[in-house]
Amino acid sequence: MKRIQPFVGLTLPLCLSCLLVQAVAEERQLEAYECEQDGVPSFSDSPCGPDGQRLGLDYEQPSAASVDSARRAVDETEAQTDRYLRQIELQREIARSEGRISDLRKERDAKLRQLRASLNNAEGRTTQSIWDTGVREQMAEVAARYASDIEAEQIRLERLLQREVELGRP
Structure with a gap:
């Protein structure tokens, strides 16, 4: 299974917001020194x-409104990231469902071709009508079984596509 690549576009704002919230939470005096070696x-x-020279750094405690704003930004970024991940997983499910439908159709067609070939090879037998009837029944059973499986997968695909519409595309 493929791994989801890191989302730098979403991760960077999230990390910066987390650092801002952490800095706000930790009330400490910032000191820096300039040296020359x-x-x-x-x-x-x-x-x-x-x-070493002590550098004066201007640092003011952020207001409660700034802290709340940073927290909301973090929450919003997390929600966007979660939504994006759900969209990607949904697209993978859609692709798997489409692939399953394609595979079922190929399997069905191969089995029906095989049965038709055995029907054509039976020409000239004395019991051909019995043989034909049996092969035709097998063909009907194969077609019905695969039709049922394909229909179930198509219903699943339609539900996935509906969820994709509701969620939106990434």
Whole structure:
């Protein structure tokens, strides 16, 4: 079975929203230090020697409205991701159902061809009418059995297609 590829377009906003909510929940003072080693500037969250300069970072506690907005954005992104995954799985089910219908038709046709060939090969037998009747009954049974199986799968396919219309296409 194929695995669903990561959804970068949906995952990135979700991750960023989660980080925002986490940052809001953790009230901590942000500190950063700028250091220079061998002429190359670097930054750290802890003092980095006597040359290190503490950088002033402006950080304000987000308002409750901002927190609520971020939470709603996360919830909306999760809902969109769930909907997209349901749509993909539904499309796979539709493809499997269509494939099953095609396979049933091919199997039916192959069995009927085989029975017709045996009917044609029986010409000239003394008991041909009995043979013909038996083969024709077998053909009717095969056709009826496959018709029933195909109809059941078509009903399933119609239900899947209806769910796809209700859910929408990705």
